[in-house]
Amino acid sequence: MDSRIYINNDWLFTPKFDESMISGKLSAARIKKDFSVVRIPHSFVETPLNYFDEKNYQMVAGYRKEFVTDKAWKNKRVFVTFEGAAHKAKVYLNGELLGVHSSGYTAFKFELTELLAPEGKNNILVVELDSRESVDAPPFGFVIDYLTYSGLYRDVYLEVKNDIYIEDVFVKTQANHIDAEVTFGNALSEDCDLHFRVLKWEKDVPEKKLEVVMEADSHVTAGEEKTESVTSSFVAGKVSFWSPENPALYLLETSLISGDKKVQDVSTVRFGFRTVEMKDEGLFINGNKVLLRGLDRHQAYPYVGYAVPKSLQEMDAEILKNELCLNAVRTSHYPQSQYFIDRCDELGLLVFTEIPGWQHIGQSEGWREQCVRNVQEMVLQYRNHPSIFLWGVRINESPDDDELYVKTNACCHELDSTRPTGGVRCIKKSHLLEDVYTYNDFVHDGTNMGTEKKENIMSEPHAPYLVSEYCGHMYPTKIFDDEIHRTEHALRHARVINSAAGQNNTGGSFGWCAFDYNTHGQFGSGDKICYHGVMDMFRNPKMASLVYASQQDNVPVLDVSSSMDVGEHPACMRGYNWIFTNADSVKMYVNDKFITEYKKEDSQFENLPHGPILINDYVGDRLEKEEGYSKGLSKQMRKILNYVAMNGQNAFTLKEYLTIAALQLKGKNPGEIRRMYDKYVGAWGGDSIVFKFEAIKDGKPVKTVYKGPVEAVFLNAAASKLVLHEENSWDAAAVRICMKDQFGNVLPYYSEAVSLKVTGPVELIGPEVTCFRGGVCGTYVKTTGKKGKATLVIQCGKYESRLEFIVK
Numbered sequence: 001m002d003s004r005i006y007i008n009n010d011w012l013f014t015p016k017f018d019e020s021m022i023s024g025k026l027s028a029a030r031i032k033k034d035f036s037v038v039r040i041p042h043s044f045v046e047t048p049l050n051y052f053d054e055k056n057y058q059m060v061a062g063y064r065k066e067f068v069t070d071k072a073w074k075n076k077r078v079f080v081t082f083e084g085a086a087h088k089a090k091v092y093l094n095g096e097l098l099g100v101h102s103s104g105y106t107a108f109k110f111e112l113t114e115l116l117a118p119e120g121k122n123n124i125l126v127v128e129l130d131s132r133e134s135v136d137a138p139p140f141g142f143v144i145d146y147l148t149y150s151g152l153y154r155d156v157y158l159e160v161k162n163d164i165y166i167e168d169v170f171v172k173t174q175a176n177h178i179d180a181e182v183t184f185g186n187a188l189s190e191d192c193d194l195h196f197r198v199l200k201w202e203k204d205v206p207e208k209k210l211e212v213v214m215e216a217d218s219h220v221t222a223g224e225e226k227t228e229s230v231t232s233s234f235v236a237g238k239v240s241f242w243s244p245e246n247p248a249l250y251l252l253e254t255s256l257i258s259g260d261k262k263v264q265d266v267s268t269v270r271f272g273f274r275t276v277e278m279k280d281e282g283l284f285i286n287g288n289k290v291l292l293r294g295l296d297r298h299q300a301y302p303y304v305g306y307a308v309p310k311s312l313q314e315m316d317a318e319i320l321k322n323e324l325c326l327n328a329v330r331t332s333h334y335p336q337s338q339y340f341i342d343r344c345d346e347l348g349l350l351v352f353t354e355i356p357g358w359q360h361i362g363q364s365e366g367w368r369e370q371c372v373r374n375v376q377e378m379v380l381q382y383r384n385h386p387s388i389f390l391w392g393v394r395i396n397e398s399p400d401d402d403e404l405y406v407k408t409n410a411c412c413h414e415l416d417s418t419r420p421t422g423g424v425r426c427i428k429k430s431h432l433l434e435d436v437y438t439y440n441d442f443v444h445d446g447t448n449m450g451t452e453k454k455e456n457i458m459s460e461p462h463a464p465y466l467v468s469e470y471c472g473h474m475y476p477t478k479i480f481d482d483e484i485h486r487t488e489h490a491l492r493h494a495r496v497i498n499s500a501a502g503q504n505n506t507g508g509s510f511g512w513c514a515f516d517y518n519t520h521g522q523f524g525s526g527d528k529i530c531y532h533g534v535m536d537m538f539r540n541p542k543m544a545s546l547v548y549a550s551q552q553d554n555v556p557v558l559d560v561s562s563s564m565d566v567g568e569h570p571a572c573m574r575g576y577n578w579i580f581t582n583a584d585s586v587k588m589y590v591n592d593k594f595i596t597e598y599k600k601e602d603s604q605f606e607n608l609p610h611g612p613i614l615i616n617d618y619v620g621d622r623l624e625k626e627e628g629y630s631k632g633l634s635k636q637m638r639k640i641l642n643y644v645a646m647n648g649q650n651a652f653t654l655k656e657y658l659t660i661a662a663l664q665l666k667g668k669n670p671g672e673i674r675r676m677y678d679k680y681v682g683a684w685g686g687d688s689i690v691f692k693f694e695a696i697k698d699g700k701p702v703k704t705v706y707k708g709p710v711e712a713v714f715l716n717a718a719a720s721k722l723v724l725h726e727e728n729s730w731d732a733a734a735v736r737i738c739m740k741d742q743f744g745n746v747l748p749y750y751s752e753a754v755s756l757k758v759t760g761p762v763e764l765i766g767p768e769v770t771c772f773r774g775g776v777c778g779t780y781v782k783t784t785g786k787k788g789k790a791t792l793v794i795q796c797g798k799y800e801s802r803l804e805f806i807v808k
């Protein structure tokens with residue numbers, strides 16, 4: 001029926017494939033010498049965090065799994081599915097080649113039936129897996145700005161079917177109308193019935209307990225020609241529509257019933273009722289306009305590359321939706337884990353997914369055919385996900401190639417009439433063979449416009465358009481860069497999304513990128529990391545993440561770009577500092593003295609619901625209150641003090657000289673101005689100051705942030721989850737670690753060594769000793785097949801933090 005038998009455990013792995021492992025017994029001595037026992041998801045090697053040779057994981061390795069033919073498989077058909085094998089897999093059963101698959105980013109399935117050993121006997125399933133970049137298939141053939149890693153890095157499972165079975169059900173919806181396109185695994189030669197049930201899906205509720213929304217039957221006449229697929233149409237009554245705000249999901253259960261009334265197969269797929277249209281004016285979901293605010297995501301993690309289990313895939317979707325408050329993600333530059341997309345469906349995170357590739361189009365026939373096959377596999381495997389609103393059917397940033405892209409578009413449209421196609425370019429006025437012009441707009445350099453006008457990009461000014469990347473290489477930023485750099489990074493993201501939001505004839509934008517990632521030597525900072533994320537590789541937030549996190553109204557956000565330490569800026573200036581908040585206003589205090597209240601409307605990012613707000617007053621009315629200045633005098637002095645605080649004293653324009661002259665006429669000479677500056681703004685060696693920022697929403701304080709001298713240091717660790725599950729495979733928790741001051745601010749220059757120790761049935765992924773970078777670091781705890789209690793002890797000098805886990 002619809003049940004998978006996961007075979008993720010007890011694989012033998014050798015980094016050096018050799019034909020003698022395809023069949024026959026392996027001696028214990030040979031196993032000991034050449035193999036290790038591994039679990040899927042698996043990566044050929046663990047890579048260091050940075051500074052490594054990416055050839056280390058490129059090789060032809062071998063996997064071997066033995067399993068016994070079950071009694072229940074008699075007269076059945078048995079299939080094996082590999083969800084992801086990087087990158088060219090030759091699969092053998094009992095010595096015979098089952099088939100070859102040449103893309104590391106889509107699933108593939110082979111039938112085992114004919115080659116299975118007799119009941120009760122052992123089968124040998126072997127995968128010869130080539131992860132070298134010499135594989136003649138996308139994304140290979142030229143340099144690539146990401147690592148392609150290695151391994152059987154997604155689930156492997158068996159399925160047992162009757163002679164006739166359901167191969168696929170594609171659910172197309174229009175309002176509450178369903179067209180269910182049912183494809184049979186074996187063309188039907190006799191009449192059958194299909195019984196459909198629509199269930200309202202709810203998280204963690206067993207299928208048996210879900211509400212049945214609708215049931216329908218349909219008769220399939222085999223006809224003279226054998227029937228390979230049928231489309232049944234029905235109306236589902238009152239349903240909730242899927243949208244980013246209300247990601248309502250349903251299940252379609254399809255039972256295939258043969259003439260003798262026996263249920264031959266049951267397939268259950270999850271879907272949502274929703275329509276997608278990309279028009280000149282933008283994206284419409286169920287007829288409602290949605291402005292995309294998204295980031296690009298690579299599916300890579302420190303040390304293990306792509307090989308992480310379900311929960312870490314889900315975690316990324318949760319971070320994007322709940323922490324960065326985005327409504328969209330682009331799975332650059334390949335289809336990503338079904339677990340990730342499933343979670344996007346559940347969270348209402350719109351997905352733009354695309355075929356594997358990076359700038360290069362291969363010229364061999366095999367490469368080009370594989371490219372079209374990748375479209376086919378992507379669409380067939382992912383088309384029931386309501387979160388996917390757009391298919392990318394061009395190689396990212398490749399030149400025009402009409403011969404190839406006419407085919408990829410046609411293939412996609414034939415398999416899915418419900419969504420538009422796009423294809424990411426970095427060239428203007430290229431041939432628009434797709435439905436949407438998706439463009440990487442890197443125009444913003446910190447001094448100019450945030451985005452280009454779409455009319456300047458496309459030859460067809462009224463075609464649908466969206467920005468598929470911005471920022472990225474224009475301003476790489478490490479989490480341990482200085483404050484000015486991190487602030488500019490954040491502001492560039494703000495300028496671009498502000499500009500994109502100001503254009504009412506585009507779908508919106510995706511920024512480069514969500515997380516830092518390992519890359520080839522030709523890119524990145526020389527240490528094999530591209531520091532383009534708004535989070536680091538461990539998903540620790542950089543300042544730029546605040547720009548995104550504050551564009552929502554549910555959870556109060558408040559932070560300030562500066563630690564308010566004078567040594568962070570040239571000439572001890574305070575510089576240009578910004579408030580990131582989604583509050584109505586923010587009150588600023590200096591040593592508990594009220595200075596000013598910044599209003600949401602003060603933000604110069606006029607198109608954002610909550611743009612960053614410039615801090616431009618350090619003085620307030622203190623001169624009147626504390627020095628007895630008149631209103632007029634106070635205004636002039638305040639102006640000069642704030643000007644110097646932000647720009648320094650060597651940057652006066654005529655305006656400032658005139659104000660200074662006016663102050664002098666009133667008896668306030670430069671010495672006095674200096675004294676006032678030291679007293680009220682704070683200077684090199686002056687009194688220590690605690691700044692307080694208080695966010696006000698609906699008239700009430702909702703969040704307070706303090707910036708002041710560090711008096712105490714705290715080690716902080718948070719795990720993505722504390723209950724781990726040994727289910728279809730191993731499980732893992734991501735642990736984000738940081739050093740904070742007594743106010744809860746991360747200490748950006750804390751860089752001491754950290755030791756990580758686990759006890760109980762878990763292991764660490766990565767080293768046992770690491771160090772803080774930018775005041776943060778991270779690790780991963782993975783299960784080992786056993787259940788029970790486990791502990792992670794994080795130690796940094798005298799500071800210690802313990803996390804207690806339960807493995808179920």
Ligand code: GAL
Pocket residue numbers: 145332333396397426440469471472473474512532
């Ligand atoms: C784009 C490319 C991305 C990444 C980015 C860096 O050109 O599509 O993969 O390399 O630049 O900014």
